[in-house]
Amino acid sequence: MTANRIAIDAMGGDNAPEAIVAGALRACSSEGPGIDPDRLLLVGDRPRLEALLAKAHLSIEIQHASQVIGMAESPSSALRAKPDSSIGGCVKAVRSGLAGAVVGMGNTGAVVGASTLGLGTLEGVRRPGIAVTMELTGQPVTIVDMGANIAPKPEHLVQYGQMGAVLMQACMQNGPDNPRVGLLNIGSEEGKGTTLLKEAQPLLERAPINFIGNVEAVDIFRNAADVVVTDGFTGNIVLKLLEGFSGFLLGLVMKELSAHKVEWGIDALGKVRKQIDYSEYGGAMLLGVNGSVVIGHGRSDAAAVSNAIGLAARAIDTGVNEAIVRGMAEPSQA
Amino acid sequence: MTANRIAIDAMGGDNAPEAIVAGALRACSSEGPGIDPDRLLLVGDRPRLEALLAKAHLSIEIQHASQVIGMAESPSSALRAKPDSSIGGCVKAVRSGLAGAVVGMGNTGAVVGASTLGLGTLEGVRRPGIAVTMELTGQPVTIVDMGANIAPKPEHLVQYGQMGAVLMQACMQNGPDNPRVGLLNIGSEEGKGTTLLKEAQPLLERAPINFIGNVEAVDIFRNAADVVVTDGFTGNIVLKLLEGFSGFLLGLVMKELSAHKVEWGIDALGKVRKQIDYSEYGGAMLLGVNGSVVIGHGRSDAAAVSNAIGLAARAIDTGVNEAIVRGMAEPSQA
Numbered sequence: 001m002t003a004n005r006i007a008i009d010a011m012g013g014d015n016a017p018e019a020i021v022a023g024a025l026r027a028c029s030s031e032g033p034g035i036d037p038d039r040l041l042l043v044g045d046r047p048r049l050e051a052l053l054a055k056a057h058l059s060i061e062i063q064h065a066s067q068v069i070g071m072a073e074s075p076s077s078a079l080r081a082k083p084d085s086s087i088g089g090c091v092k093a094v095r096s097g098l099a100g101a102v103v104g105m106g107n108t109g110a111v112v113g114a115s116t117l118g119l120g121t122l123e124g125v126r127r128p129g130i131a132v133t134m135e136l137t138g139q140p141v142t143i144v145d146m147g148a149n150i151a152p153k154p155e156h157l158v159q160y161g162q163m164g165a166v167l168m169q170a171c172m173q174n175g176p177d178n179p180r181v182g183l184l185n186i187g188s189e190e191g192k193g194t195t196l197l198k199e200a201q202p203l204l205e206r207a208p209i210n211f212i213g214n215v216e217a218v219d220i221f222r223n224a225a226d227v228v229v230t231d232g233f234t235g236n237i238v239l240k241l242l243e244g245f246s247g248f249l250l251g252l253v254m255k256e257l258s259a260h261k262v263e264w265g266i267d268a269l270g271k272v273r274k275q276i277d278y279s280e281y282g283g284a285m286l287l288g289v290n291g292s293v294v295i296g297h298g299r300s301d302a303a304a305v306s307n308a309i310g311l312a313a314r315a316i317d318t319g320v321n322e323a324i325v326r327g328m329a330e331p332s333q334a
Numbered sequence: 335m336t337a338n339r340i341a342i343d344a345m346g347g348d349n350a351p352e353a354i355v356a357g358a359l360r361a362c363s364s365e366g367p368g369i370d371p372d373r374l375l376l377v378g379d380r381p382r383l384e385a386l387l388a389k390a391h392l393s394i395e396i397q398h399a400s401q402v403i404g405m406a407e408s409p410s411s412a413l414r415a416k417p418d419s420s421i422g423g424c425v426k427a428v429r430s431g432l433a434g435a436v437v438g439m440g441n442t443g444a445v446v447g448a449s450t451l452g453l454g455t456l457e458g459v460r461r462p463g464i465a466v467t468m469e470l471t472g473q474p475v476t477i478v479d480m481g482a483n484i485a486p487k488p489e490h491l492v493q494y495g496q497m498g499a500v501l502m503q504a505c506m507q508n509g510p511d512n513p514r515v516g517l518l519n520i521g522s523e524e525g526k527g528t529t530l531l532k533e534a535q536p537l538l539e540r541a542p543i544n545f546i547g548n549v550e551a552v553d554i555f556r557n558a559a560d561v562v563v564t565d566g567f568t569g570n571i572v573l574k575l576l577e578g579f580s581g582f583l584l585g586l587v588m589k590e591l592s593a594h595k596v597e598w599g600i601d602a603l604g605k606v607r608k609q610i611d612y613s614e615y616g617g618a619m620l621l622g623v624n625g626s627v628v629i630g631h632g633r634s635d636a637a638a639v640s641n642a643i644g645l646a647a648r649a650i651d652t653g654v655n656e657a658i659v660r661g662m663a664e665p666s667q668a
Contacts, residue, residue, distance in 0.1 A: 136582065147520060150528055186481060186570040194484055194567055217571050218578030233528055236520040237551050237568055241575055244552030248470065249580060252606045253587050272586045 012106020023305020346440020
């Protein structure tokens with residue numbers, strides 16, 4: 001039985017600890033997913049967190065951590081140099097069985113490194129991958145890997161497909177029943193792409209998933225697949241390009257609207273921006289480690305933190321990791 | 335002395351030959367770059383092209399070709415099976431010294447294949463790369479390679495940087511004097527990225543270019559570099575993602591505007607769409623082959639065709655290929 005508590009790195013991210021505490025409070029309210037406050041554990045500087053919580057009507061348990069890993073620090077050396085970091089404290093809470101999930105808005109490399117080293121991989125999983133779920137078209141699409149593993153082997157890509165499918169089916173609200181898994185490529189024809197992709201194609205075809213073949217980048221916007229598998233280098237480029245381009249493009253549109261003195265323009269664009277913001281869906285998940293790990297954006301506000309906590313709770317409650325372990329034990333087709 | 339004529343594949347692309355002929359006529363007018371009609375050579379089905387030209391007041395020379403390679407055909411087998419294709423005719427016109435440039439809106443793989451095999455590479459160039467220039471921020475940025483070479487070696491990336499810099503400096507209107515060349519990566523710190531990128535970094539530092547180190551995907555929208563170097567797989571993903579996402583995002587904005595009954599919305603968005611449409615800048619260039627080759631989008635309209643012809647003329651007139659050959663002969667720094 002997995003512990004159902006969620007350890008939250010209260011010190012990680014651009015707006016910590018204020019936005020993290022506000023997000024935790026929101027997660028317990030009717031504005032958020034309505035989590036029982038007893039399920040939350042805030043990890044970080046006790047005096048600062050107590051001061052922030054003192055203003056609230058809710059009591060949330062605090063676990064003290066004296067150190068913080070900054071957004072710009074090198075993850076591996078920072079993890080060595082700061083044994084009492086707040087993200088390290090979250091991981092220890094899961095390893096000791098006190099909690100079942102980690103939520104971190106801080107340095108992504110540090111969240112991935114601390115979780116992978118501290119928790120190890122699930123039975124049968126070779127390499128963890130970062131899954132980001134976006135709801136662009138009205139249907140969610142999950143892309144794996146967004147940067148945990150920039151030089152994967154073909155068999156890692158297969159496991160990304162399997163884990164992404166489990167996440168979509170088990171954990172996502174209005175997720176599909178038999179998720180269609182596509183391989184991100186530069187053409188839809190079989191035999192396209194790099195050596196890695198050519199080697200992964202037959203393995204994906206034999207895997208116990210609904211593999212639909214190659215998909216192109218534009219297919220992300222066409223609801224052509226439910227899970228899109230890619231290497232962590234390409235996935236990270238895709239993610240950052242989407243973030244950068246949406247900000248840039250909406251800026252251009254805003255300028256046009258301002259030129260026409262449209263005052264409601266900000267509201268209209270806000271709605272579009274929300275639709276393409278993946279933190280609306282709870283953030284990224286590090287799939288394949290022995291615990292549920294949600295990675296939020298560094299600039300997360302209280303609403304994004306609350307969504308991330310909600311995703312962590314769903315991951316525990318729906319048994320994503322148990323389903324991944326069962327999936328890994330299923331045989332490939334001959 | 336390079337021949338200054340431009341061979342245009344009149345049969346390639348979704349709207350051929352009508353849009354191609356209309357684009358050639360436009361290129362000779364004051365709406366377009368104002369090219370001398372004697373510089374143009376339309377390659378394709380003579381009776382159809384004569385019929386289209388009969389309605390115009392201009393006379394443009396036609397070179398007959400009896401075959402066309404379709405957008406969906408496999409490039410290598412189609413090039414073998416159709417020895418009298420219109421794109422093949424364009425390449426032959428350059429090889430025989432009749433023309434100095436090819437403009438093709440058809441099957442990209444066929445344009446690249448026919449040009450690379452038929453023209454060979456420039457002296458010192460190991461592998462051609464596709465350069466796409468966009469003017470997103472008010473300043474042009476060129477990305478190389480967009481898909482000619484999906485598994486490049488580190489030294490190919492260095493040459494992409496050199497060729498892209500020459501293109502920006504020699505050929506682009508309001509191009510920079512000493513173009514800043516960046517390497518597309520998932521972080522800006524040195525030592526980031528795949529083995530390919532780690533090996534390319536020191537070579538780029540020693541090359542006779544203004545190398546500024548790693549750049550991230552968002553930097554494309556921040557005018558942080560003038561030339562962005564990447565492998566053809568990543569470049570193609572980036573290009574298709576930008577195309578797909580801009581269409582998708584502008585669709586969302588349009589929906590919001592319609593909900594507010596804003597009738598000028600289409601005009602305002604049209605302006606934004608134009609700003610992010612790389613065909614406004616003339617299309618893509620295949621750099622490194624022994625001739626100037628401009629690759630337009632299959633769905634190009636007359637304005638896009640006219641821009642592509644203008645780019646081909648500028649490439650000849652400014653001596654891009656001669657400058658590339660000189661650049662390749664420059665020694666690296668010790």
